[in-house]
Amino acid sequence: MALSAIRRANQTAGRARRARLGGPQRRFVWSVLGPCILFYLIFRFYPFANALIISFREYNIVSPVKPFVGLDNYEKIFNNTVFRAAIVNSFYYGVVTTIVGLIVSLAVALLINGLPRFKDAFRAIFFLPQITNAIAVAMVWGWLYQPVYGFFNQVLKVFGLPVIGWLTSPQYAMPSLMVMGIWGGVGMSVVVLMAGLAGIPSVYREACMIDGGNRWHIFRYVTLPLLQPTLVFILVTGFMGAFELFSSVFVLTQGGPLNRTYVLAYYIYRRAFVDLKMGEASAAGFVMFVLVLAITIIQLRFMRTRWEY
């Protein structure tokens, strides 16, 4: 990428010229960075380290004694069926919504991109759930999924079909949340994908056409490979977002039925602020952190090898 190379060269040149900062510049830099560094030490690194320490203690906010218990909390949560279910559910939700969401949004982005008119309008409609309050949206879906009078079951009844316990039956609750999550997340990916599509020079498509390629060839051999960085970006950010699913579970299912929608973020919140078992909650938090870290490292490696084209 020529542009970034030029930019990098400029930077190094700039660096050489400003190798030593003058007095006023140094004062400016450190009076800006001082508060910033303090902020990150106080509000991120210290609580992070503290969370690790709490995860080794029996920590109840109302009891004055907080004894060290070693790895007990970790042992407890891994022996806890709800926690194990939460890990499985978080992955299940993350993988399904990310992949299905990507396929749907790629289809939508390609369709919109090929239109001669109304591109902006369609893009805005698909983006709409992104800007609306997640709690309000969850309330609306709770009403659509309502077992007796909800929209979906009313429609089933109109066609004489048996009604479904969308959020109340163990087998449908998680898929119902996934549908809602995909509905809410597609717009963001569509926008990013359309920007990615706009970045593909038309000469490649034209070259493919001159070589006798049809629409499928253009998609398979031009669009898809050139879109890969964007696709990976959506997979990474989408999975991270889905892995931290919280508000729809909080509003709609509270982890039920039969713990089928218990996810990690919700488990940690419940353990800490409802059951007041902050040691166990912190241990669960660290498990979550390790998982997020591992996923990020894998994805970053994947991204780096495929980034340049």
Added chain:
Amino acid sequence: MGRQTTDRLMHAIAYVLLALGSIMMLLPFYWMVITSIKIPSEVVTFPPTWVPSVVTFDHYVRVFRDLAVGILYRNSAVVAITKTLLMVFTSALTGYVFAKFSFKGRDLIFSAIIATMIIPLQVYMIPLYLMMVDFQWHNTYTGLIMPYVFSAYAMFLVRQFMHNIPSELIEAARIDGAGELRIFLRIVMPLSQAVLATLVIFYFMWNWNDFLWPLVVLNSPNKYTLPIGLTVFNSEYGTDYGATMAAASIAVIPVMIVFFVFQRHIVEGVALTGLKG
């Protein structure tokens, strides 16, 4: 078939598919609004009606009576605006320093800050909450805002953007005797308007909808932000669907109007920042 005919056919198919998709996207919002203006018996009638036979605003009257909508809106606005402006300003400053100055430890400090982005709030939320209790900041807006005065993501975006501001411009101002703060305010800030405007819209949206941290920090109803107020209302009026949909409409519709007015700007901003993130 000629090329033009195929094109036209493809476009027609695309329009039909997208129209169906749009209906699916809009249906929940449509159902929310019509439920909120139906009389209670029609809310649960079978078969469901697509257009209310009688329009009523009783649900809205009740929401405005039982839910302090005005206060919730004000609280959310105060918190979201303060947080957004602080965040964007601090990110502009620090992003500028990281982009345009070179000093010992710069890359190390920057990497350490960027690394904090991958830590989910759930991991450090408990000690952070205990810290708020220690500082006597729990149940205050200080506690809500202070842990979010800086944003690594915004800092990163600003830094990317400011790399492209020519250093010569800054040097020239220095030679003319301008102070560092003045250079930042008068030259760098105006040149970064595009990215800063995007960040303002973005962070306002996120802060407006922020849920988990306010849920942990706040516990008195007169301080609740809109999302927290909604969950409380929802758990009290769970089965009164006319009322909950009216509350949801009140939360959603004003934001939607703002969105459709600034739609182009917002969406382009998302594309810009999303790609570089």
